[in-house]
Amino acid sequence: MLVNKAYKFRLYPNQTQKELINKTFGCSRFVFNHFLEMWNETYKETGKGLTYTLCSKQLPALKQEYDWLKEVDSIAVQSSVKNLSDAFSRFFKKQTSTPRFKSKRNPTQSYTTKHTNGNIALFGSKIKLPKLGLVKFAKSREVDGRIINATIRRNPSGKYFISILIETEIASLAKTKQTTGIDVGISTFATLSDGTTYENPQFLRTLEDKLAKEQRKLSRRYQQAKQDKKPLHEAKNYQKQRIKVARIHEKIKNVRTDYLHKISTIEVRKLKTPRPTATLA
Numbered sequence: 001m002l003v004n005k006a007y008k009f010r011l012y013p014n015q016t017q018k019e020l021i022n023k024t025f026g027c028s029r030f031v032f033n034h035f036l037e038m039w040n041e042t043y044k045e046t047g048k049g050l051t052y053t054l055c056s057k058q059l060p061a062l063k064q065e066y067d068w069l070k071e072v073d074s075i076a077v078q079s080s081v082k083n084l085s086d087a088f089s090r091f092f093k094k095q096t097s098t099p100r101f102k103s104k105r106n107p108t109q110s111y112t113t114k115h116t117n118g119n120i121a122l123f124g125s126k127i128k129l130p131k132l133g134l135v136k137f138a139k140s141r142e143v144d145g146r147i148i149n150a151t152i153r154r155n156p157s158g159k160y161f162i163s164i165l166i167e168t169e170i171a172s173l174a175k176t177k178q179t180t181g182i183d184v185g186i187s188t189f190a191t192l193s194d195g196t197t198y199e200n201p202q203f204l205r206t207l208e209d210k211l212a213k214e215q216r217k218l219s220r221r222y223q224q225a226k227q228d229k230k231p232l233h234e235a236k237n238y239q240k241q242r243i244k245v246a247r248i249h250e251k252i253k254n255v256r257t258d259y260l261h262k263i264s265t266i267e268v269r270k271l272k273t274p275r276p277t278a279t280l281a
Contacts, residue, residue: 001172004165007143009127011152011160012136020132021152021160024072025109028080029102031069034062035084036099052085073130075119076111079149083112105233107156107246115147120164127162137162144168156246190263201259204252211248218245 013021035055043049056078063069069077087099113120119130122143126134129150145168153161189198218241225235232238 002167002169004148005145005168005170007141007164007166009140009162009164010138011127011162012138013132013160017132017135018160020072021154022109023068024076024111024131024152025154026104027069027072028076028111029104029109030066031059031062031077032080032084033101035081036101039084039088049088052082055081055085073111073113075113075116075130079112079114108153110151110153112149112151114149120147120150127164129162155250156243157250158243158246159250192267198263201255204255207248207252207255211245211252214241214245214248217241 035050035058038055039050059078059081084099087096090096091098113130119128121128122139123134125136125139127137127150128134129152143164143166145166148165148167150165151163153163155161189200191197218238221235221238221241222232225232225238228235
């Protein structure tokens with residue numbers, strides 16, 4: 001069965017690559033906001049919006065007007081126009097709300113580039129990306145399949161990640177009529193109909209206590225910045241503490257996701273090949 005599959009890895013760009021990645025975030029955001037404003041004005045005047053083709057044709061002229069748009073990956077800039085068009089398509093289908101302007105203050109920034117003529121390729125522990133060259137990444141597993149695109153993202157904690165979308169052939173699991181009932185409780189994380197129990201992950205309590213302590217510090221830094229009449233993006237102590245809190249949130253999220261993945265993997269394998277129940281402590 002042919003499916004699309006995503007692989008996510010941690011990126012370790014050098015300082016020059018970080019600067020170029022951040023510039024690409026800014027250029028993609030600028031192009032998105034530029035055409036969103038045009039789209040809104042056209043809709044107010046004519047009652048009709050623009051199209052992806054019309055916006056795409058105006059990109060060369062925009063690059064002539066703003067030379068710094070030529071410094072970054074052109075496919076990433078083009079993708080931001082496509083994302084805007086897709087956002088309006090979903091809006092008119094009443095699937096989402098009206099597209100909003102992107103902000104550079106958003107703690108999460110990203111851009112997407114497509115695979116064309118081998119511009120995205122893996123070489124051991126490094127990945128080749130447009131304009132960036134070879135970037136180090138944490139290769140935790142092999143990537144098998146045809147690369148479609150790659151999304152580079154900067155998290156609130158300041159870490160960089162890449163999600164590689166590929167097209168690959170996978171073997172589907174055999175169909176089974178066996179079903180499992182799940183009772184989510186308080187004393188235990190979950191109890192299944194076959195008697196299997198999964199305990200609550202007690203190691204989260206330590207992280208939650210640490211999070212509460214660091215959030216109190218962040219609140220004090222926030223109040224101090226207000227007293228000093230400093231914008232939060234200029235308050236260095238606040239920004240340092242914000243990153244600490246963001247990293248703890250990220251750790252909690254990763255621990256919870258890992259625990260859920262372990263449980264789901266055990267249950268899927270049990271449905272495929274019935275075996276004695278086991279408890280994940």
